[in-house]
Amino acid sequence: MRKTKSVDRDLSPEKTAAILDGAIQEFLVKGYAATSMDRVAAAAGVSKATVYSHFQDKEALFTALIQRLACQKELFNSEKLQAIQDDPALVLRAFALEMLDKIQADPHLLTFVRLIIGESSRFPALARAFVQNVEKPSIELLTQYLASRPELRLPDPEVAARAFIGTIVHYVILKDLLHSGDLVPMERDRLLDNLLHLIIRPAS
Amino acid sequence: MRKTKSVDRDLSPEKTAAILDGAIQEFLVKGYAATSMDRVAAAAGVSKATVYSHFQDKEALFTALIQRLACQKELFNSEKLQAIQDDPALVLRAFALEMLDKIQADPHLLTFVRLIIGESSRFPALARAFVQNVEKPSIELLTQYLASRPELRLPDPEVAARAFIGTIVHYVILKDLLHSGDLVPMERDRLLDNLLHLIIRPAS
DNA sequence: GTCTATACCGCGATAGAC
């Protein structure tokens, strides 16, 4: 009776990890509907029956996988913001560059976002987990920083934070997610420089 | 020899329209992989063989459908911006409200964007068509307007336009697309008011 | 606990009647 309702108890944890690792590849590349449990099993190096002994069905496997990824993907570590507290321009630039670099460095990240958005109708709980673990901390972190700098004279730090993040996210969506950077060209540094000028304005 | 390579010539155009209409429902709701040609045929009220006589295969039907939708969905008509040229604050607010209203009014629009993003890996050409027909005109229209108002003293009108649009798009993505408005709450009017203050700043 | 083998269904695409 010590068992929880989780299916994973009393099953080899290494197989569970192998299945999840295999499932990452398949689901991220193919999407939910186009991913077959046969290919997941093959990618994990186990039989299909083993997959079904660790996870109730395809939907449960997908949900467990996305929940795990949503917890792993954190766009920002608050340490960097604490490090250079002096110049807001440097902090904001570092904030944006870290975001852009994380996307460049982790090729899974874009695919993950694509999957979250694409399946957000059929799996709204996963979309919410993504916002809770990735978007919300980013917004709150930047909001708190901006609010801690009264010399910026921002009437609403949270709106400023959303504008800053929203601008960069929209830029990434057009350029990388939708593969259309050439259709609406914009240099990264030009965007960052002038975006900073919108937030950090000269004292009036 | 007057035939083009298009499959549609010499086939009843009304059936073609019926098939496309049926396909809209199925593809938008289920996504590409989970949509079956049987259901498309049923929704269109024709047989599956008829579908295949009008479109080469599933991929061709999907591509034709998305291309058509991408041309229909225009977020903005430039007339409204011309109408109230006086006060930039009114123009920008009208711009944002029209965008938000269009999303509220057309329930297909969000689903369409979800599909475009979700399939942007497997159908990059469709993602590019979406940017070309929907995003690009919006950015260019707002950029031109902002550039035509030198009294705003914007160092880079295009970056300002992207910040404005990006902020709103990001807001809609969190609230409506990802169903997470309650996780990161923000009143619409509060966002708009303070976003305007970032663009239209008091003369320094 | 993990495997092989299989049941059962629905998929995309086509052949042939009319």
Add this chain to the structure above:
DNA sequence: GTCTATCGCGGTATAGAC
């Protein structure tokens, strides 16, 4: 030009050996 009927394949999920 559109239909009905069907083919062949690959899907999810499970039963039973070990």
